[in-house]
Amino acid sequence: MSRTRVKICGITRAEDAAAAIRAGADALGFVFYAKSPRSVSAAHAADIMAGLPVFVSxxxxxxxxxxxxxRQVLAVCELDLLQFHGDETPAYCASFAKPYMKAIRMRDGVDVAEAMQAYASASAILLDSYKPGVPGGTGESFDWVRFPTNSERPLVLAGGLRPDNAGAAIASCKPYALDVSGGVESAPGIKCAHAMTRFIEAVSQADRRED
Known part of the structure; x- marks a missing residue:
């Protein structure tokens, strides 16, 4: 059975990380962006990461x-993947000798194929909703018709995902992974264990239907 991976982003508490792992998350995201309500310091993130199982990214x-x-964050935190959500150049993204994922915000006129070619060194490309002045975590989805379904590169879908639309997202986009944050929270930066479980159960059910 093909399996859609799940990343729970915006982890700020050890108990939320543990709940995400119990629910079946493949990866946890830590936000090092001070303007985000889900921002964490490198030291706090490192404390949370110290208790994580070895096979969770x-x-x-x-x-x-x-x-x-x-580099200062990398000196403190043992990160497996860097995720760049701004206007970073391909050269910048590749300069840290770490696998990286580049987020492409799906504003009108964005050529996804062109963006994927520009970031050929990326381990994955994440397609997220566009909202002026907000680099991510908008809580809104974009038109999934724009998501390429025949790409050989790992494509990650983000933006407005929730337990009640995760299955439809997989059926429509057939992504490598889903990246969810606000859709499984009780408040910004505070994850809901029940919502995370429901989300991953919905993903598993959708995967079985796809097979």
Whole structure:
């Protein structure tokens, strides 16, 4: 059975990380962007990561960060993947000798194929909703018709995902992974264990239907 991976982003508490893992999350995201309500310090994130199982991927999210800031986080946190959500260039993204995922905000006129070609060094491409002045976590979805369904590269779907639309997202887009944050929260930065479980159960059910 093909399996859609799930990343729970915006982890700020150890208990939420544990609940996400119990629910079956493949990856946890930590936001190193001070303007986000889900922002964490490198030291706090490292404390949470210290209690994680070895096969759960740890992802660090950055938005137009100074390169030295990224290196300082990497010196403290053992991240498996970097996620860039701003206007970072391909050269910048590739400069940290770490696998990275580049977020493409789906504003009108964005050529996804062109963006994927520009970031050929990316391990994955994330397609997220566009909202002026908001680099992510909008809580809104974009038109899934724009999501390429025949890509050989890992494509991750984000934006407005919730337990009640995760199955439809998989049926429509057939992504490599879903990236959810606000859709499984009781408040910004506070995850709901029940919602995370429902989300991942919905993903598993959708995967079985796809097979």
């Amino acid at each position: 740890k992802v660090g999210l950055f938005v137009n960060a100074d390169a030295e800031e990224v």
